[in-house]
Amino acid sequence: MELLPKTLVLCLALALARAAPVQDAAAGGVPDRCAGIEFDAIAPDEKGDTYFFKGSHLWKGFGGPAQPSTAHFKELTGHVDAAFRMHNTENPEDHDHVHFFLDDKVFSYYNHTLEEGYPKEIQEDFPGVPTHLDAAVECPKGECVTDSVLFFKGQDVHVYDIATKAVKTKTWSHLPGCTSVLRWLEHYYCFHGHNFTRFNPITGEVSGTYPKDARSYFMRCPNFGHGGDGKPVQCSEVKLDASTSDDTGRVYFFAGPIYMRMDTQRDGLHPFPITRTWKEVTNGVDAVFSYTNKIYMIKGEQVYIYKADAHFTLIEGYPKTVKEELGFEGAVDAAFVCPNEHRLHVIQGRMMRNIDLTATPRVVTQEMPLPFSNIDAGFCGPDGIRLFQGSQYYDYASLMILAMGRIAPEPKPITSAVMACED
Structure with a gap:
């Protein structure tokens, strides 16, 4: 997946300091x-x-x-x-x-x-x-x-x-x-x-x-910090690489070398370099998903697995190849696991593949065609599934509706209610 343009990265970093007059x-x-x-x-x-x-x-x-x-x-x-x-x-x-x-x-x-x-x-x-x-x-x-x-x-x-x-x-x-x-x-x-x-x-x-x-870092001042006088990113310019939520309910968005984490709606959405938390992942990510108190990060042919404690720790022996760990090959566009489930859903082009995460070794158990391609990121939460494509996303109420659908629903634009950006 493409990395965000440098100007957009700087704008994303300004998400923690929404436009406001500076004294x-x-x-x-x-x-x-x-x-x-x-x-x-x-x-x-x-x-x-x-x-x-x-x-x-x-x-x-x-x-x-x-x-x-x-x-x-x-x-x-x-x-x-x-x-x-x-x-x-x-x-x-x-x-x-x-x-x-x-x-x-x-x-x-x-x-x-x-x-x-x-x-x-x-x-x-x-x-x-x-x-x-x-x-x-x-x-x-x-x-x-x-x-x-x-x-x-x-x-x-x-x-x-x-x-x-x-x-x-x-x-x-x-x-x-x-x-x-x-x-x-x-x-x-x-x-x-x-x-x-x-x-x-x-x-x-x-x-x-x-x-x-x-x-x-902690205030918006002229000529200081992540972009100085730059403006917050416009929602129409957003392009994600991955998205996931962990077992505690924290939501993560990944874009180029930056990730944004939202603990609760109360605490807002905050941007950081990926390497600050996952120091071994130095060139962005292609897909990320969470499972059994672990976070899986896929980049190219490798998968990194981190134990999701207060501070993420790379599990010994990783990274491994995607084939060795997950049982399939090829570039990954998006991956997600729904709450309380044990199936990984991987999107590759116009195909979604399901992997049983309880099986050893892991293998693809089902393949389903999708009515669209070029998906950038996927996310499954209590309210359903969101598949992101550029500055838009497709909303599905359930996995069954996604699997059975043959016509793509009307895409929705990413707004400030979805993530930290300017409408």
């Missing part, structure tokens, strides 16, 4: 984050909107001007030391509530409304956690050992176990002094000055080249 300069005491400032706190709310705090102001999302903090959280009349969104699935009454720390007080909000009884002393809600914090961030079980909160003060990190209320203190002298910390798509970012450093939430280890300028 030109600080005026009347209003801070300008594009001038390179140090944030006091960063946290998402229960809807997935991320808020960046500086002094008595905040920014909602990755674009747009600063606003008074009281416009969104009316009781926050001063400097915010730290903030995080609670992850506590064992206690739904506290899950997704946003906590703000000011000096020795904690404020808890849900739906931008201060909870009854707040503010409280920090020790009342989080015993053993110091006052006058520098930063805080949630760390769910699986990324940390238990559902936890990491509180930062100086070079010390106080790991707070939500269930037991126990606190363990670590010293990460190798990590820059964090004035704010953000968990974003299972990655952890320490912000310091106008830069950030990504770190491991258990060890504090930093891997990769850091620090990096936050203006190139």
Whole structure:
């Protein structure tokens, strides 16, 4: 399949920062984050909107001007030391509530409304956690050992176990002094000055080249980042290479060297280089499908299989040839597995081939002609099947309708409701 033109790749990367006016300069005491400032706190709310705090102001999302903090959280009349969104699935009454720390007080909000009884002393809600914090961030079980909160003060990190209320203190002298910390798509970012450093939430280890300028990744500023002043991609220009969803319900779209992942509609659709998550897949993909907590990536004659944990791990012995692993040969246009099924559906030209994934060795069990060709990607979810062709897609309510159909349905255009693009 063709790789996306370079200009379109840059536009796709701007999907995380939908077009919004950029503040030109600080005026009347209003801070300008594009001038390179140090944030006091960063946290998402229960809807997935991320808020960046500086002094008595905040920014909602990755674009747009600063606003008074009281416009969104009316009781926050001063400097915010730290903030995080609670992850506590064992206690739904506290899950997704946003906590703000000011000096020795904690404020808890849900739906931008201060909870009854707040503010409280920090020790009342989080015993053993110091006052006058520098930063805080949630760390769910699986990324940390238990559902936890990491509180930062100086070079010390106080790991707070939500269930037991126990606190363990670590010293990460190798990590820059964090004035704010953000968990974003299972990655952890320490912000310091106008830069950030990504770190491991258990060890504090930093891997990769850091620090990096936050203006190139977490906000839309002229002459910074993925395309600078470029415009978001038009839906009519979209061309996918692959699409899938994993066992947790996360949806992935692949286009050229970039993939976009949507955890929930709340958290939006975010673009990253494929090699950031699947480092062995260096030249894009032809097809991707998910099965039994694994993600299969097909490129040419090879198939890579990754265990879908918090961080994808290539299974030992891979890649293997498509013939060896899946029992067929030839270029693959699209591949998908429907929820709770064990059949792989592979589209090659005008033919769809079914493979029983429970069989050893795997072989093609059925072949069915399709009423069209040149399919770029396929996806099967609870609502049916979508086959993508350029900037359009075919919608089928069920696999049976797709298999029995002899006339192609009317194609539908990709819209902003389908993925992050401009209609």
